[in-house]
Amino acid sequence: MEYITLPSPRIPVAAAAQVIVAGGGPAGVCAAIAAARNGAKTILLEKSGCLGGTWTSGSMGWIIDADGDGKGKLLKEIMQKLKARNALHIAGDGAPAFNIEAMKTLLEELCQEAGVQIRLYTQLSDVVKDDSNRISAIITDSKSGKEAWQGELFIDCTGDGDLGALAGNPFEIGHPEDQRTQPMTLLALLTGLETEKIRPCLAGEDTWSASADRFSTLLTHDGYRPSYRGLALFPLGNGIFMLMANHQYERSGINADDLTSATIAARQEIAHQIEILRTRGPEWENVQLISTGAQIGVREARRLLGRYKVTLDDVVNGRCHPDPACRVRFIIDIHALSPDKDNKVEKSPEAAEFYEIPLRALMAQAIPNLLMAGRCISGDFYAHASYRVTGNATATGEAAGTLAAIAARTEKLPQQVPYKAFAEAMK
C-alpha cells in the first residue's frame, strides 16, 4: 500500500466534558443518559444522523433479553415511554418490538432532558493520550472539519471498538481459530401485509425454526435460494414488519470496502425477495418496501480486552461475580460463518439460565480512563454471541455511564471506585 503524510494540523477544541461517549447506539445512549443523570457533564458523539445505532439506523426494532433483574432501569423506562406513545408492540412470544421513528425521537428527548450534549454526523477518527497512557482528547471528522473533544473519562460505545483500538487497547476479533466473524445482514422494513393472514410465517408466533422454514420455503423460488435460511419476518406493530433475510459472509465490519459491497449485494437481494413475495399469493401481493437500513447490521467486530474477559465457560456454567454490571439470559446465537452450513445458525453450546458480566469487563485493560459498553466489551467469541443483544447493550451502557460519573465526581479512575458506591447509584 502507498502512503502520504499530512503536515500535523492545528485542531480546534470543540468542547470539554467530564464524560465523553463515542457512539450513540443502545449502549451509548444509555451510557450518556446515566452519566448525565449522575451529575457528569457529558458529550455524546455519533457518526450517523440519529441516535439508536442498530435500533434505528439499522432498522432493528426488536429487543431481545429485555426482562428480569440485573438490567438497570433505563431500558424499562424507554419501553414504558414507547408504550405510552403507542409505539411498543408485544409479539406473540412476549418480545418487545417498537416503532423505529418513535425510538429516534424518544432517545433524543431523553438525552436532552438529562443535559447530554449531542453531536450527530460526527465520526471519531483519532485520540490524543497523555504520559500516563490516559486519553486526554478524541479527534473527530465532520462537516465542521477536524475537532478535538477533551474529557476525563471516555466510553467506547462504537460497537466496533473504534475508540479502544485507536487508543492502543488490545482487542480480539472473530472466531478463535480463524478470526472469521458472523455474517452481516441488511435489515428492511415492509408494509402492505396483514398480520392475521401471514401469522404462520411471522417470528415470535411459532417456534423460530418453524416460522423460518415456512418463510424460507415461500421465498425459495424459480432457482433462487435466500442467502440466510434461518430468515425471519418480525411484526413491529401498526402494520410494519422487519425483514431479516440475508447473510453477507466473510466480510469485516471494520473494512469500508467490505461494508460497501455487503450493503449493495444485500440491498439487491432484498429487492429480489420483495418481487418474489408479491407473486406468492393474495396475502403477499400488496407488500411494499418502506426502507432498507441506513447502515448494514454488523453482528461483531472488535472485542476490546478488559480487566476481565467473559468466556464460554462463564456462559455455560452461569458464573456470577462480586461486581456485576449486567445479568444475561440470552442463548449463544451464532449465525453460520460461511454459506456451506446451509446458511443456518451454527450449532452452539447451551448457555446457563443466566450469567453475569462483571464491571471489570467494561474497563479497558491498557487505558486507565477508558470504559466500554455494548457489543465491544471484553469477552470471547462465544460469550459475545450471547450478550451482544440490545437488552444487554443498554444495561452495560447504563453501568458504564454510572461508573464514569462517579469516577469523575470523586476524581478516581473507574477501577478505584468502590463497588458499593456503584451499586448504590444503580438502585
Ligand SMILES: Cc1cc2nc3c(=O)[nH]c(=O)nc-3n(C[C@H](O)[C@H](O)[C@H](O)COP(=O)(O)OP(=O)(O)OC[C@H]3O[C@@H](n4cnc5c(N)ncnc54)[C@H](O)[C@@H]3O)c2cc1C
Ligand atoms: C442483523 C442484526 C440483527 C439483530 N437482531 C437483534 C434483535 O432482534 N434483538 C436484539 O436485541 N439485538 C439484535 N441484534 C444485536 C444488536 O442490535 C447489537 O448487538 C446492538 O445494537 C449493540 O449495541 P451497541 O450500542 O453496542 O452498538 P450499535 O448498535 O452498533 O451502535 C454503535 C453506534 O456507534 C456509532 N459509531 C460507530 N463507530 C463510530 C465512530 N467511529 N464515531 C462515532 N460514532 C460511531 C454507530 O453509528 C452506532 O450508532 C442484531 C444485530 C444485527 C446486526
